[in-house]
Amino acid sequence: MGWLFWALLSAGFAAATAILAKIGIAGIDSNLATAIRTTVILVFTWAIAIGLGKHGEIAQIGRRSWVFLVLSGVATGLSWLCYFRALQLGPASSVVPIDKLSVVIVILCAWLFLGESMTPMKLAGGGLIAMGALVLAFA
Known part of the structure; x- marks a missing residue:
């Protein structure tokens, strides 16, 4: 399965994320909602990495990769915080296209x-x- 298959799956899951998040943030702080979502992602992705035996490769990651992965993580976190706040304030059908x-x-x-x-x-x-x-x- 090539990049297009995975990209289409990503688009489908991203659409589900927007709809589920819009429903889920009703009545709660968007930052708390993002923290809950991030915790689920953390547990889920580590379970996959451990389940596939990839966690042992962590020692082989170079300094440059670490720096850019950490920066990517910070950017992702900031993006999610802003995205959830925008979803809380506006309609999903307007927020998602701007995103x-x-x-x-x-x-x-x-x-x-x-x-x-x-x-x-x-x-x-x-x-x-x-x-x-x-x-x-x-x-």
Whole structure:
């Protein structure tokens, strides 16, 4: 199974996350909701890593990887805190499209910092995603 299969699964689970989170945060603090969600993810992902026997590879991770994984974790935590607060304050059908503007930001950052190609099709697709997100969010 290639990247497209896993990306489609990710999209499906992300959609479920938004709907389940919107229902789950009703009447509770969004930061507490994020903490609960993060705890579940922590237990779940460590159970998978241990179950697959991958936890033993932790000693082989280099310093650079540690730094970027920790920074990624901080960015994820901040993203989730903001996302849950936005979901608490606004409709899921508006919050989620704005959140998905991250796709456009990734396209630009991958080009600027990772040396990925910027093609006319990527520019057009990114532009359409941005316009679509804005139309969906404010329609």
